[in-house]
Amino acid sequence: METIESDVVIVGAGGAGLRAAIALAEADPGLRISLLSKVYPMRSHTCAAEGGAAGVARSDDSMDLHFGDTVGGGDWLCDQDAVEFFINEAPKELTRLEHWGCPWSRETDGSVGVRPFGGMKIKRTWFAADKTGFHLLHTLFQTSLKFESIRRFDEVFTTDLLVSDGRIQGCCAVEMRTGEMKQFLAPAVILCTGGAGRIFPFTTNGAIKTGDGMALAYRAGVPLKDMEFVQYHPTGLPATGILLTEGCRGEGGVLRNKDGYRYLQDYGMGPETPLGEPVLKTMELGPRDRLSQAFWQEQKKGNTVPTKWGDCVLLDMTHLGEARILERLPFVHELAHAYAGVDIVKEAVPIRPVVHYMMGGIHTDINAATPLPGLFAAGECACVSINGANRLGSNSLTELLVFGKRAAESAVKYVRSGTTKVDRAAADQQANAAEARVQALFDRPESTETMTAVRNEMTHAMETGAGIYREEAMLKDTADALAKLRQRQTSIALRDKSKVFNTEFTQLVELGCMLDVAQAVAVSALARKESRGSHQRLDHVERDDETFLKHSMAHYQGEDAPRMDYLDVVITKSRPGVRDYSGAKS
Amino acid sequence: MSRNPYVREVPRTTWYMRNNRYIRYMLREVSCVFIGLYAASLTVGLVRLAQGDNEWTHYLNGISSPTGILFSLLAFGFACYHSITWFNVTPRAMRIPKGDGFVPGPAIVSAHYIIWAVVSLVFLLMMGVL
Amino acid sequence: MAKSNKPIVWGLFAAGGTVCAFVIPVMILITGVLLPLGLFGPPEASYESMTRIVSNPVVKIVLFGILFLALWHAAHRLRITVHDFGIRNDQLVARAVYGFAGLFSLIALVTLLSF
Amino acid sequence: MSQRQITFEILRYDPETETEPRFQAYCVPCEEEWVVLDALNYIKDTLDGTLNYRWSCHMAVCGSCGMMINGEPMLSCKAFIRDLPAGTIKVEPLYHFPIERDLVVVLDDFMDKLESVKPYVIPKKQRPIEDGPYKQTPKQLHQYQQYSMCINCLLCYAACPQYGLTPEFIGPAALALTHRYNLDSRDKGRRQRQEVVATHEGVWECSFVGACSEVCPKDVDPAGAIQQMKIASTADWYLEHLMPWRRS
């Protein structure tokens, strides 16, 4: 087995991983950095983000306002010290990206333009047309090419973390083109592996978002935090889950039910605003959880439009006019045309809520450090938490910059602290065991169990039991189903025995990760007997700050369901209040 | 190592047969043969003209022969193909700024066609045809 | 990798391509179709008119310009085309085609000056 | 009836057991609104788990899923089956790249080329964060915006015959990206990039076939970018050689 020694290993080369790599290279050109990714960096799912990245830019905005929106939007489950740090760093990070060439959209005077976004009181979302994530990712990737000390390992699939002596020692990964295991030794590892939306059937997430990093950390003893908080995006295309950005509503698009009625006014987000004059934080610019919940209610009332792919409501942008649509939402125009056959200039497009983002993730502190010495995490796979019970759109692109950099700084500090020698013998032993486990997957006896069946049953269980609204009995069923599926998964045999670029093999490893993560979601949701942000319980409809103003922590227990315990939320200046999206001045 | 990437060779002399797009490209490129031969033949014509009446008549008979006319017609076709393919791509090679953006491609292309027509008319007029 | 010297020949190729696109079709029409069809009458008469036209200094300059650019354009494009047909002896081809273009340009120049 | 049975002929290659690729046929019940990628996923999930290909976003933005569909380079997540001619659909890995396995090609060559053109802002001098963002007017943004849309899907390389014939050619996408940075008002690195671009393997290997732009799913128009660079390089050359005193 080839061994690669470095000072820091980064797993994941999406926005967070690339930002971390650049920060490391800038901190010290002598650092040996290994950047691993299971896909080429520019394929990472950050490229799919459309809307934008939040950061205070205008003089009528302030850090306090961004703070208030974020904490309120997160239903007070955010750690406020982390939010404060995040908000202060945000404009600097977005500016840095500007210096690196990000093609931010501009005002006529040449300053960076900002657009409104759901749940934000003031325009503060920096955007690059409607391809913000794409430009952000490519800018970071291209900038990273400048640094010789960043050694990339593209299409190298991480399967295990190496831990001994209570510290991280590196990781093991399979090089996809050879199928060979490589051992990456390093005193510090930063996980930037992104989200896990693929545990659900309808999602905006790409095929690679299978929660690998979450599962790796979880199995290594790091708790997964707040996993029950799963964000549905209210406007996805039904057949494919392709997202139509929140920018659609920011620019003035409205939601209608089958009667053409703007139903959001019936769910505490009214009064109705005039067409083409969106008002921030109300009606269509309310937060995502509320909008997705309103859909569910309309569906129950039979006010939705039935389509071949299930019930939908209509996103209407026809009043915006062709010129504005082509200038501000060209990508949406293209996507709706290609994948839904709808010209948004002329017609409303059918949409439905689709799983979009995991608020929860690997437990980290404000320094992006996990409880396991040497292991750091940033981006969607981590939970700091600045997103609390519901992320505000456009906070996460900024988050992965701010905390990608933070993770790098913490890692450097940790590496320099000198107490970090890698224990070679122990690492070797673990790597050999990991290699044997991979080989065992190939050697499994033939069986009738299929990956497709297990995967489909998993996503189905998640959708029915752990979807927009949840209740005890359904959640129990889901949790039970997942426990069984985890068992069944162990008997799936690989039909493809070749070592070279074997995606059946990687899919099997991913399925294992997804099942672990899904179980953490279901069990966390079962335990939280209240409704908060994106976690809505039909049997516990109120928020319960007495018992549940706490982060849930799921601890891995091998084949058994996770053990849950709770951690206090850090509150510095904003006591829990009422989330008000009625358009009233607060 | 179990890798063994398979390289598909591109057929060096027949690659353009794979695709209509490539055939169109080759036709465009081959137009140069006709333009070159025409320019050469015109040069020969000048030489003949300079040599005198008799030589000129010979030359004229040559280009008036069926082969001569056929060549001219072929060359005319290729030359027009060259013009069209050339004009259609100019807006991409040369972008003309206008406002915050650029002059739209079709406008530039049309302008080229208009100039083409005007130039051709002027030439014909000067020859006393019209 | 050294910077290429292609710009010298390419600049003329591009200029030639543009000029050719505008004038070559109509010139072929005039000198290749209409002239043989008796535009200027019988050979003797056409000899008279052609000599008169070509003696005009403006015509001399324009004609030389067109011929030179057309030859050059054709030569350069032919060089690439030969390559496209799979003949890879670029240096030899380049010498041949540019030589041909140069030779004919020279002949045209000398001849035009003689009128 | 919106389902149709369609036969897919897919080029397969397993380097461990085969010496050369072969076609394998699969019959797939296709939904009306499917793209070719949906059919491949159907095959992988229900017919043959050993088929390998790259994909992720299913929305034409990650650039992973480029392949030859009926001989044309396309993103399989954007190739609607209803838009293809009736009959068998032939799927092959992108031309002009070595086949790693099945529909997966080796990208090393492109990645090296991308790196060689220095695709990042090279400022005159580092701007401190405190100075805030650069000013860049919408007009300045438009100068390069089109060329910044490239998703590195490599359809253009599969379409460009010159890349096929001369693999040293830097190729359309990398050159378009070079142009993108050259045109960015924040960048001062053009001279450095010219060392690579103004060579034989750079813009001069391109004979303006234009196939690259025709197949580009993002309207990047690499062909246009390359011609613009040829013009600029020609101007450079004349300035350098005819007015040597202008060289700084």
Ligand SMILES: Cc1cc2nc3c(=O)[nH]c(=O)nc-3n(C[C@H](O)[C@H](O)[C@H](O)COP(=O)(O)OP(=O)(O)OC[C@H]3O[C@@H](n4cnc5c(N)ncnc54)[C@H](O)[C@@H]3O)c2cc1C
């Ligand atoms: C359609 C869509 C639109 C969005 N729009 C917005 C928006 O407008 N604004 C906003 O703020 N946020 C938005 N988001 C959310 C945001 O884009 C993501 O949260 C963010 O991009 C995640 O970035 P990341 O770096 O954490 O992970 P990713 O970009 O997903 O990268 C994960 C990386 O980890 C690697 N990896 C994973 N597993 C392994 C493994 N086992 N071994 C090796 N490598 C591995 C992958 O190869 C990849 O490089 C959107 C999300 C989606 C899906």
Ligand code: SF4
């Ligand atoms: S230029 Fe177009 S075709 Fe080429 S890689 Fe970029 S997006 Fe793909």
Ligand code: F3S
């Ligand atoms: S197809 Fe190739 S030859 Fe040039 S114009 Fe495009 S790079």
Ligand code: FES
């Ligand atoms: S799957 Fe991402 S471009 Fe096709």
